[in-house]
Amino acid sequence: MNEKVIVALDLRGYDEILTLVDKLEEAIWFKVGAVNFTAYGTKLIKELKKRNKKVFLDLKYHDIPNTVKESVYAANELRIDMLTIHSIGGIEMMIAAQEAVKDFEIKHNEKGAQILAVTVLTSMNDENLKRDMFINMNVEEAVLKLANNALKAGISGLVASAKETKLIRENFGDYFTIVTPGIRPAWASKNDQKRVVTPKDAIEFGSNYIVIGRPIYNADNPQEAFDKIRKELNHANS
Ligand code: C5P
Numbered sequence: 001m002n003e004k005v006i007v008a009l010d011l012r013g014y015d016e017i018l019t020l021v022d023k024l025e026e027a028i029w030f031k032v033g034a035v036n037f038t039a040y041g042t043k044l045i046k047e048l049k050k051r052n053k054k055v056f057l058d059l060k061y062h063d064i065p066n067t068v069k070e071s072v073y074a075a076n077e078l079r080i081d082m083l084t085i086h087s088i089g090g091i092e093m094m095i096a097a098q099e100a101v102k103d104f105e106i107k108h109n110e111k112g113a114q115i116l117a118v119t120v121l122t123s124m125n126d127e128n129l130k131r132d133m134f135i136n137m138n139v140e141e142a143v144l145k146l147a148n149n150a151l152k153a154g155i156s157g158l159v160a161s162a163k164e165t166k167l168i169r170e171n172f173g174d175y176f177t178i179v180t181p182g183i184r185p186a187w188a189s190k191n192d193q194k195r196v197v198t199p200k201d202a203i204e205f206g207s208n209y210i211v212i213g214r215p216i217y218n219a220d221n222p223q224e225a226f227d228k229i230r231k232e233l234n235h236a237n238s
Contacts, residue, residue, distance in 0.1 A: 002230050004203065006031050006056050006179065008213030014040050018047060020217055024226055029081075031211055033058040045078045054081040056179070056211075060118055062086035065096035072100035076112045082179070084159060087117040087146040088133075094153030116157035116179055117150040119143040119164070122195070140164075144171055151175065162197040162205050169206040180207035185229055188215035200232050 006029040009017050017040075021030060030053050032044060037059060048055050057080040061068045068085060075083050085097050094117060101112035120129070120142050129135040135142055143164050150158060157177040160168055165178050184196040191214050202210045212229065219225035 002026050002226075003028050004209050004233055005029065005199070005226070005229055006209050006211045007216055007226070008033065008181070008211050009036055009044075009217075010213045011217045014044070017044065020222060021048065021051060021053065023223055024216070025223075026230070027053070027226055029054045029056060029209070031056040031058050031213075034060075042078060045080060049079050056080070056082040057113075058084050060084045060086050061097070062089040063093070065090075065093045068093050069096035069100040072097045072113075072115070073104055076101060076104035080113050082114045082116055082157070084116050084118055085155075087119055087150050087155075091149050091153045094150060094155050098154045114157050114177060115155050116159050116177070117146070117155045118159045119146040119150075122161050122182060140167060143167065147172060147176070160207075161195065162202045162207065163195065165202070165205045165207050177208045178206060179209045179211060180205075181211040183210045183212050183215075185215055185225075185232060187228070188219075188225075198232070199229050200235065203233060 007024060007027050008031045010033060011017060011020065030048055032055060036044060045055055057075050061071050068089065072083065085094060087094065097115055101115060104112040120139050126138045129139060129142060147158055147168055158168060159179050161182055162180055165180055168176060168178060180202045182193050182196050183199055183202055184190055184193060186198055190196055199210050216222050216225045
């Protein structure tokens with residue numbers, strides 16, 4: 001079940017990151033987000049690929065279609081395996097992102113990255129949608145409408161909280177690959193996450209991958225923490 005756990009590399013320090021990656025020998029997936037891509041850029045991605053790791057590049061692209069297309073193409077050239085875009089950027093933007101993957105696949109004759117669309121950030125509530133984005137619907141309705149736009153654009157993956165995962169599965173069946181953050185094993189601290197579920201529950205709600213950062217990299221023994229999570233997942237599916 002280690003292929004379902006994506007370790008978020010949000011810790012500080014280039015050497016510290018690579019030391020963690022080397023300790024987590026069994027881990028397959030690592031997430032690099034805006035913080036450490038800004039700090040260490042393509043150098044970090046190349047180190048992960050050198051170690052045969054799968055990389056989830058979480059930069060949540062949101063721009064005019066052509067800029068997103070070229071960014072997605074450039075990300076594919078790094079041989080990353082998954083990346084994120086904002087569905088709120090529109091259907092044309094999502095189609096352009098998907099075209100970039102196709103262009104890469106034709107040019108190199110190899111499989112490109114899977115694109116995941118972000119719907120509504122979990123930091124936004126109904127009031128934020130109305131006040132900041134002038135959207136007059138609740139978060140759940142907006143999530144479903146944005147997921148539908150992603151589907152129309154040919155995007156096959158979504159980032160979703162555990163609660164949204166249930167909703168998406170009820171409305172779209174198994175169509176989307178779903179990646180879920182906000183995961184906390186029962187033995188770990190919640191940190192600043194407010195709505196958390198356990199790894200086992202997330203998978204049972206229908207997530208394909210779970211993203212976990214601090215419970216692993218802040219643990220006294222990260223390998224042991226990773227292993228415990230993996231065992232919990234094995235148990236969920238047995
Ligand atoms: O350390 P922790 O397990 O809370 O890390 C979760 C990771 O998932 C972080 O990289 C965070 O930015 C990301 N994330 C999240 N909630 C979202 C979207 C992304 O926690 N709604």
